[in-house]
Amino acid sequence: MAQEISIFDTTLRDGTQGEGISLSAEDKLKIAQKLDALGVHYIEGGNPGSNSKDIEFFERAKQLRLQAKLTAFGSTRRKHSVAEHDTSLLRIVESGVPAATLVGKSWDFHVHTALQTTLEENLAMIYDSFAFLKRNDVEAIFDAEHFFDGYKHNPEYALSVLLKAQEAGADWLVLCDTNGGTLPTEIHEIVSRVREELIVPLGIHTHNDCELAVANTLAAVQAGARQVQGTINGYGERCGNANLCSIIPNLQLKMNYACLSADQLQSLTTTARYISEIANAHMPVGQPYVGNAAFAHKGGIHVSAIMKDSKTYEHVRPELVGNKQRILVSELAGQSNIISKAQELGLDINTNNDKTKKIMEQIKELEHQGYQYEGADASLELLLRDAFGEHKAIFTLESFKMIMEKAAGQMNAEAIVKVNVDGETVYTAAEGNGPVNALDNALRKALVQFYPKINAIHLTDYKVRVIDEKDATAAKVRVLMESTDFESSWSTVGVSSNVIEASWEALVDSFRYALLNMSKVETAHDVPRVRLGLVNH
Numbered sequence: 001m002a003q004e005i006s007i008f009d010t011t012l013r014d015g016t017q018g019e020g021i022s023l024s025a026e027d028k029l030k031i032a033q034k035l036d037a038l039g040v041h042y043i044e045g046g047n048p049g050s051n052s053k054d055i056e057f058f059e060r061a062k063q064l065r066l067q068a069k070l071t072a073f074g075s076t077r078r079k080h081s082v083a084e085h086d087t088s089l090l091r092i093v094e095s096g097v098p099a100a101t102l103v104g105k106s107w108d109f110h111v112h113t114a115l116q117t118t119l120e121e122n123l124a125m126i127y128d129s130f131a132f133l134k135r136n137d138v139e140a141i142f143d144a145e146h147f148f149d150g151y152k153h154n155p156e157y158a159l160s161v162l163l164k165a166q167e168a169g170a171d172w173l174v175l176c177d178t179n180g181g182t183l184p185t186e187i188h189e190i191v192s193r194v195r196e197e198l199i200v201p202l203g204i205h206t207h208n209d210c211e212l213a214v215a216n217t218l219a220a221v222q223a224g225a226r227q228v229q230g231t232i233n234g235y236g237e238r239c240g241n242a243n244l245c246s247i248i249p250n251l252q253l254k255m256n257y258a259c260l261s262a263d264q265l266q267s268l269t270t271t272a273r274y275i276s277e278i279a280n281a282h283m284p285v286g287q288p289y290v291g292n293a294a295f296a297h298k299g300g301i302h303v304s305a306i307m308k309d310s311k312t313y314e315h316v317r318p319e320l321v322g323n324k325q326r327i328l329v330s331e332l333a334g335q336s337n338i339i340s341k342a343q344e345l346g347l348d349i350n351t352n353n354d355k356t357k358k359i360m361e362q363i364k365e366l367e368h369q370g371y372q373y374e375g376a377d378a379s380l381e382l383l384l385r386d387a388f389g390e391h392k393a394i395f396t397l398e399s400f401k402m403i404m405e406k407a408a409g410q411m412n413a414e415a416i417v418k419v420n421v422d423g424e425t426v427y428t429a430a431e432g433n434g435p436v437n438a439l440d441n442a443l444r445k446a447l448v449q450f451y452p453k454i455n456a457i458h459l460t461d462y463k464v465r466v467i468d469e470k471d472a473t474a475a476k477v478r479v480l481m482e483s484t485d486f487e488s489s490w491s492t493v494g495v496s497s498n499v500i501e502a503s504w505e506a507l508v509d510s511f512r513y514a515l516l517n518m519s520k521v522e523t524a525h526d527v528p529r530v531r532l533g534l535v536n537h
């Protein structure tokens with residue numbers, strides 16, 4: 001029977017102490033529900049003694065009926081006061097939560113310097129505060145701040161702090177590596193020693209200042225800690241907290257501890273991505289387990305082996321954490337990358353045939369010119385479909401013209417586009433707040449009469465990258481565009497020494513890709529040979 005580990009999520013409290021992370025009460029409610037579905041055991045919702053947003057969150061969270069224990073955070077009572085009158089403690093009890101975490105000092109240096117009080121008064125603050133929580137029937141978790149630094153400088157005092165919380169009735173004693181400077185070997189040794197002296201179960205809370213938060217958490221669990229505190233995607237103060245998205249699969253898949261059910265573990269990737277969206281914090285593609293590139297294979301040698309057995313380059317099956325394998329096609333590709341991608345698209349391909357080699361050479365040549373297909377899946381698909389004769393000539397460009405004007409202090413752009421749709425020439429013109437927007441509007445206007453659904457498509461990201469900086473303003477640029485129709489999103493690429501032409505290429509690929517799955521609507525039977533789109537001014 002696997003040993004159970006209690007997962008304590010503090011994304012909504014310590015996570016929001018990370019730079020750039022700010023969540024409304026509404027955001028917090030959404031995230032709490034997602035964490036609950038993931039199956040974490042505790043959700044630390046915030047600090048009701050700190051701000052009214054967190055008070056509102058705890059009030060509204062009462063309607064959520066969470067399976068997880070909702071936990072409020074605060075600190076031990078202020079020095080020389082009484083717990084019954086301490087605002088932070090009163091707010092916690094008023095919030096109606098079943099569990100609370102109190103941070104308290106365990107490093108003598110902090111007692112003297114930050115609290116500016118005596119070691120005895122700090123022990124009294126801890127005792128009074130935990131006794132108060134227990135009198136109010138609240139499960140009480142002690143976050144022993146700076147425990148490892150404290151233990152290294154004054155082990156007797158650091159231990160006496162834990163014993164005091166235990167004496168007052170604390171249910172968990174959580175050892176914190178608050179400054180994130182401790183090494184895994186030290187964590188293991190200190191947790192092992194301290195565990196011998198206590199009855200109450202231990203937890204671990206680490207920060208990532210030495211990029212060791214995950215390793216330190218695992219070391220603490222191996223030494224006997226039974227609660228793990230951390231955040232989704234590692235958000236948190238300074239360099240962040242321990243990342244639960246790495247800790248949970250490491251504990252469960254590699255160390256045989258029980259954290260979540262197998263089904264819940266499969267929702268880890270969507271949970272991580274959902275929370276990054278709400279927090280408006282970009283997720284690194286290479287984030288272990290849940291990142292977009294965590295199981296992406298690019299090198300030809302890797303892909304060739306992966307196709308024989310994915311264990312050759314994957315440490316676990318991506319499906320176990322809800323992620324998936326991806327094959328990237330780039331200048332580093334061998335035939336295996338192309339074959340695998342073509343098979344994924346349902347294209348008929350045979351190993352080692354001349355066509356595969358030709359496509360590979362074509363891609364390498366295009367990448368040499370500055371195109372980049374690993375970040376432009378839709379352009380790559382069009383390229384492969386064209387090469388396999390699955391070309392769908394939906395429209396062709398005859399010409400486009402751009403007019404840029406600065407008048408009355410304002411920049412205006414107008415695009416005139418001439419395209420051919422199934423033998424019909426269509427002219428349109430449209431304005432935009434910039435040249436790309438004007439081109440987008442004009443092309444869309446030319447196509448919408450044949451493909452009305454095209455209006456649902458919009459651009460979500462647009463990036464320009466200079467390819468050969470040494471040529472300064474004459475340099476080639478690569479434009480990467482991301483588009484969506486609300487159900488899916490796709491990326492396209494264009495390259496030119498003219499930024500408008502590069503944008504046009506990426507824009508055309510985006511529309512061509514969207515139109516692959518749209519059927520053409522026949523308009524009036526007396527369609528003229530040349531249509532004039534409406535011109536907006």
Ligand SMILES: CC(=O)SCCNC(=O)CCNC(=O)[C@H](O)C(C)(C)COP(=O)(O)OP(=O)(O)OC[C@H]1O[C@@H](n2cnc3c(N)ncnc32)[C@H](O)[C@@H]1OP(=O)(O)O
Pocket residue numbers: 014017047049050051075076077078079103104105114115116125145178237
């Ligand atoms: C390791 C951690 O992550 S702990 C959590 C840190 N998170 C936060 O601080 C976010 C929420 N904090 C807040 O909203 C505010 O800091 C509050 C409401 C808690 C306090 O605000 P203020 O009363 O204005 O105090 P301020 O933030 O300036 O200073 C902190 C005070 O708490 C005291 N304090 C710090 N830790 C503790 C503790 N464990 N127990 C009791 N008092 C403490 C400090 O000594 C200081 O008191 P002082 O003003 O008498 O010197």
Ligand SMILES: CC(=O)C(=O)O
Pocket residue numbers: 014103143144145146176177178179205207
């Ligand atoms: C409690 C806490 O967040 C810390 O010590 O880092």
